[in-house]
Amino acid sequence: MTSDTINDTVLQRHGVTREEYDRIVSMLGREPNLTELGIFSVMWSEHCSYKSSRVHLKTLPTTGRRVLQGPGENAGAVDIGDGLAAVFKIESHNHPSFIEPYQGAATGVGGIIRDIFTMGARPIALLNSLRFGSLEDPLVRRTMSGVVSGIGGYGNSIGIPTVGGEIGFDKSYAGNPLVNVFCLGIAKADEIIKGTASGVGNAVYYVGAKTGRDGIHGATMASAEFDDTLNEKRPAVQVGDPFMEKLLLEACLEVMKTDALIGIQDMGAAGLTCSTSEMGSRGGAGVEIDVALVPQRETGMTPYEIMLSESQERMLLVVKKGREAEVERIFDKWDLHAVHIGEVTSDGRLRVKNHGHVVAEIPNHALTDEAPMYRRPMTTPAYLEKAQQLDLDALGAPPAPREVFRRLLASPGIASKRWVYRQYDHMVRTNTLLLPGMGAAVVRVKETPRALAMSVDCNGRFAYLDPFVGAQLAVAEASRNVACAGGLPIGATNCLNFGNPEKPEIMWQFGRAVEGMGAACRALGIPITGGNVSLYNETDGSGVLPTPVIGVVGLIEDATRVVGRAFRSEGDVVVMVGETRYEMGGSEFLHVVHDQIRGVPPQLDLAREAALQQVLVEGAASGAIRSAHDCVEGGVAITLAECCFDTPLGVEADLAGVSGAPAVYRETAALFSESASRVVVSVAPAQLAALLALASAKGLPAKQIGRVGGSRIQLSVDGKQVVNELVSEAERIWATAIESWFERRLAIA
Amino acid sequence: MKIAVVVFPGSNCDHDTYYVAKDVLGQDAELIWHKDTSLRRADAVILPGGFAHGDYLRTGAIARFSPIMPEVAKFAAAGGPVLGICNGFQVLLEAGLLPGAMLRNRRLQFRCEFLHVRVEQTATPFTLACRSGQSIKVPIAHGEGNYYAEPDVVQRLEQNRQVVFRYVSSSGEMTEDSNPNGSVNNIAGICNEARNVVGLMPHPERACELAIGSDDGLVVFQSLLKWSRESLLEGNLATTTSEHQTVVNR
Numbered sequence: 001m002t003s004d005t006i007n008d009t010v011l012q013r014h015g016v017t018r019e020e021y022d023r024i025v026s027m028l029g030r031e032p033n034l035t036e037l038g039i040f041s042v043m044w045s046e047h048c049s050y051k052s053s054r055v056h057l058k059t060l061p062t063t064g065r066r067v068l069q070g071p072g073e074n075a076g077a078v079d080i081g082d083g084l085a086a087v088f089k090i091e092s093h094n095h096p097s098f099i100e101p102y103q104g105a106a107t108g109v110g111g112i113i114r115d116i117f118t119m120g121a122r123p124i125a126l127l128n129s130l131r132f133g134s135l136e137d138p139l140v141r142r143t144m145s146g147v148v149s150g151i152g153g154y155g156n157s158i159g160i161p162t163v164g165g166e167i168g169f170d171k172s173y174a175g176n177p178l179v180n181v182f183c184l185g186i187a188k189a190d191e192i193i194k195g196t197a198s199g200v201g202n203a204v205y206y207v208g209a210k211t212g213r214d215g216i217h218g219a220t221m222a223s224a225e226f227d228d229t230l231n232e233k234r235p236a237v238q239v240g241d242p243f244m245e246k247l248l249l250e251a252c253l254e255v256m257k258t259d260a261l262i263g264i265q266d267m268g269a270a271g272l273t274c275s276t277s278e279m280g281s282r283g284g285a286g287v288e289i290d291v292a293l294v295p296q297r298e299t300g301m302t303p304y305e306i307m308l309s310e311s312q313e314r315m316l317l318v319v320k321k322g323r324e325a326e327v328e329r330i331f332d333k334w335d336l337h338a339v340h341i342g343e344v345t346s347d348g349r350l351r352v353k354n355h356g357h358v359v360a361e362i363p364n365h366a367l368t369d370e371a372p373m374y375r376r377p378m379t380t381p382a383y384l385e386k387a388q389q390l391d392l393d394a395l396g397a398p399p400a401p402r403e404v405f406r407r408l409l410a411s412p413g414i415a416s417k418r419w420v421y422r423q424y425d426h427m428v429r430t431n432t433l434l435l436p437g438m439g440a441a442v443v444r445v446k447e448t449p450r451a452l453a454m455s456v457d458c459n460g461r462f463a464y465l466d467p468f469v470g471a472q473l474a475v476a477e478a479s480r481n482v483a484c485a486g487g488l489p490i491g492a493t494n495c496l497n498f499g500n501p502e503k504p505e506i507m508w509q510f511g512r513a514v515e516g517m518g519a520a521c522r523a524l525g526i527p528i529t530g531g532n533v534s535l536y537n538e539t540d541g542s543g544v545l546p547t548p549v550i551g552v553v554g555l556i557e558d559a560t561r562v563v564g565r566a567f568r569s570e571g572d573v574v575v576m577v578g579e580t581r582y583e584m585g586g587s588e589f590l591h592v593v594h595d596q597i598r599g600v601p602p603q604l605d606l607a608r609e610a611a612l613q614q615v616l617v618e619g620a621a622s623g624a625i626r627s628a629h630d631c632v633e634g635g636v637a638i639t640l641a642e643c644c645f646d647t648p649l650g651v652e653a654d655l656a657g658v659s660g661a662p663a664v665y666r667e668t669a670a671l672f673s674e675s676a677s678r679v680v681v682s683v684a685p686a687q688l689a690a691l692l693a694l695a696s697a698k699g700l701p702a703k704q705i706g707r708v709g710g711s712r713i714q715l716s717v718d719g720k721q722v723v724n725e726l727v728s729e730a731e732r733i734w735a736t737a738i739e740s741w742f743e744r745r746l747a748i749a
Numbered sequence: 750m751k752i753a754v755v756v757f758p759g760s761n762c763d764h765d766t767y768y769v770a771k772d773v774l775g776q777d778a779e780l781i782w783h784k785d786t787s788l789r790r791a792d793a794v795i796l797p798g799g800f801a802h803g804d805y806l807r808t809g810a811i812a813r814f815s816p817i818m819p820e821v822a823k824f825a826a827a828g829g830p831v832l833g834i835c836n837g838f839q840v841l842l843e844a845g846l847l848p849g850a851m852l853r854n855r856r857l858q859f860r861c862e863f864l865h866v867r868v869e870q871t872a873t874p875f876t877l878a879c880r881s882g883q884s885i886k887v888p889i890a891h892g893e894g895n896y897y898a899e900p901d902v903v904q905r906l907e908q909n910r911q912v913v914f915r916y917v918s919s920s921g922e923m924t925e926d927s928n929p930n931g932s933v934n935n936i937a938g939i940c941n942e943a944r945n946v947v948g949l950m951p952h953p954e955r956a957c958e959l960a961i962g963s964d965d966g967l968v969v970f971q972s973l974l975k976w977s978r979e980s981l982l983e984g985n986l987a988t989t990t991s992e993h994q995t996v997v998n999r
Contacts, residue, residue: 156892
């Protein structure tokens with residue numbers, strides 16, 4: 001082992017602190033060589049080791065009656081009956097997507113799909129949660145355009161439908177967009193495959209794309225802030241090949257049907273290094289490979305480069321000794337070359353050879369379980385006290401309700417995302433029961449009577465104003481969306497997007513958000529089976545809004561009883577379950593009208609939220625509820641409008657004035673307040689009494705507020721009409737707002 | 750009847766098509782790997798949607814060289830019904846079984862949505878059960894569906910009544926707005942001169958159950974069943990099938 005001199009500059013380039021280096025030396029009992037330092041640096045990076053977040057993540061609820069696989073594997077899994085499991089996870093690809101939007105987003109999709117099929121599951125649905133800066137900024141439009149086509153380019157080609165998601169806009173994401181991708185697959189519950197290496201002498205196989213120099217130190221990059229050296233980081237973004245992944249997906253699922261496989265893991269972040277050491281560590285075994293045998297795309301690659309490359313679409317398999325030919329035949333059928341690069345050993349070490357000479361040797365545990373774990377200091381942020389103060393009177397009288405209504409409909413956060421989702425194939429596999437934009441994403445599980453509802457959500461403004469409550473509201477919103485469709489929430493996965501954890505104020509946001517998320521999941525009975533943390537989401541020292549995204553999966557027992565957001569029939573009764581309070585803090589109203597993020601987020605009573613979700617699930621199952629749509633950004637006024645869109649129907653509703661609001665804000669608050677735990681449902685008149693009784697039995701306020709019909713949206717407050725708009729006109733504003741930003745650009749070009 | 754669905758390595762609507770043939774229509778169906786050299790006595794062949802070989806070059810440009818394609822060509826030459834859906838249509842164009850080519854969509858974006866197409870011709874095995882001028886609600890999902898052919902070719906297609914489907918508005922009008930990709934003359938699907946080979950960009954297999962938004966696409970498959978029954982009566986099917994077998998067994 002020849003060793004280059006390792007000095008402070010080399011350590012800094014690897015993102016390894018002097019203390020961490022000393023620890024490496026004591027673990028090895030010697031100085032590492034450069035290859036070993038590289039291996040440690042990626043495995044101990046924030047991205048792979050969760051060193052800042054682990055102490056907090058441990059507090060999340062991860063167990064439950066249906067949980068088949070919690071955190072620690074490639075993805076989590078929950079029991080959905082009939083011997084089947086839903087395997088799902090969400091992951092971020094924020095940093096690469098800013099540097100190279102198309103490839104960054106595309107490879108994010110590729111990565112999460114591999115996590116799902118390595119578990120032995122057939123992926124059937126993709127969702128995504130995206131954040132961008134203001135659309136007025138041409139660079140933001142370019143980023144968003146690239147991200148959207150990258151997501152489509154990958155998912156469409158591989159044939160997994162992108163069935164839903166959410167998009168938010170705020171200036172803080174301009175230099176650091178968020179691209180969180182969720183994937184769900186179906187596996188036989190007793191055939192879930194693990195990422196483990198065991199059985200001395202079993203063969204270690206490499207299959208998929210060749211290894212190139214792309215993505216070296218991708219994991220380290222994702223663990224550092226952006227600054228003006230950004231352009232130099234371009235080579236650290238990988239390039240995706242969805243066709244190769246399609247071959248891998250089909251071939252791996254075919255190999256898994258044999259029992260020749262011990263374990264499998266994809267080479268995502270930290271590539272060959274991560275897959276070998278994690279598989280060895282999980283199986284309590286050692287792994288020995290020779291990098292000279294690894295198929296290479298470029299000449300003259302060093303062991304260091306081969307071990308750290310993040311070239312996409314590569315898998316590592318451990319195959320039973322003696323069954324190699326069988327596995328090779330399957331890969332041959334798919335024109336893939338499976339290469340035998342090493343063996344499982346008994347010594348618990350990762351041993352890397354190059355043409356037979358050892359170039360690195362590290363105990364697997366040192367790279368995984370024994371990676372550093374920090375309890376980083378936390379401080380309440382200085383901005384908080386001022387930001388939480390909101391004096392609406394000081395902002396002057398609000399614009400007329402009709403004007404606010406129209407401006408909110410055109411706000412990108414509320415407006416239709418059709419321009420985006422029509423670039424995604426959302427129907428392939430013919431399971432999509434609710435089209436994008438029509439409520440939670442719902443796919444049926446063929447060969448069973450069931451369906452799965454999914455929703456990814458987070459309001460970063462709420463999390464900024466109070467990370468604890470904000471994270472709780474995210475859990476409540478995602479599970480409420482799933483419940484609106486008729487799904488009983490049975491599991492969740494989280495993607496925690498925050499700034500630099502070395503700043504105590506950011507770490508405080510993170511810690512409080514995890515606490516809030518855990519409390520909400522416990523109260524609602526939703527275990528978190530895995531997820532991802534993305535830190536250092538900062539550009540030039542300025543962080544994004546704290547964005548703890550949660551993806552919730554719900555089980556619908558009867559796939560013929562799926563409920564969407566849209567009204568169904570003229571004459572149906574419109575009921576509000578829940579109540580509106582004077583809660584304008586962090587609202588879309590403040591954002592759009594006053595360009596401010598202020599106040600405190602709406603309060604959340606978790607017991608009431610749980611009761612509300614029970615009403616929704618029971619009401620859907622009995623067939624009483626014909627449509628259900630929750631009240632979030634833009635309040636009940638926007639909810640009622642959205643219930644009319646994509647239908648030929650209008651609505652007439654009378655809302656109660658909100659107590660506590662300043663006199664001039666009485667109507668504004670009734671229409672646009674964002675109080676939690678509220679849902680607008682429609683029922684046939686004959687079902688009204690049953691619905692009200694169901695709500696009352698659960699201790700929930702519920703009351704008829706109007707009726708479906710006509711061609712206008714007519715809203716009154718305490719009997720005084722304040723909004724009267726043709727549905728077609730409101731829908732035009734809502735449907736074209738985002739599109740017009742991009743078509744306008746096209747017209748100039 | 751027995752329906753063969755060809756599986757290229759990047760096909761991704763193969764199972765959806767198979768599902769409709771087998772589970773929705775209750776027919777005999779078989780997935781045929783693109784490296785196979787026999788269509789296994791199928792009565793009809795469907796090339797499904799997807800990205801046959803990733804389509805980084807030109808959609809379907811590599812698929813036409815797959816070992817199964819000469820068999821598909823022989824089957825078509827013998828009068829057997831062949832349907833190409835989306836990528837399958839693109840493969841048929843590249844293989845020369847249908848005239849013309851595909852350009853990228855006018856807006857250079859992939860587009861997936863329900864829309865309406867009008868059945869222009871009922872004298873094909875895949876539209877036999879339609880009413881002439883019937884408008885059906887089916888989805889599209891493609892990035893390269895902008896059908897193009899030289900003006901004289903288009904003229905010949907129109908004269909020979911080979912334009913089978915056209916994009917129309919929900920009220921059945923052929924308008925600029927209802928054309929999702931810029932296809933010449935709003936062409937969504939065509940047939941060959943012998944009328945037994947049909948290609949279309951929309952996905953009828955995704956519109957065979959109301960639960961997923963529409964069952965208007967069923968009529969395409971029901972047409973095939975009707976054609977099969979009528980051919981049996983006339984003895985046509987037996988002829989094509991036996992001719993085909995001779996070819997395969999040779």
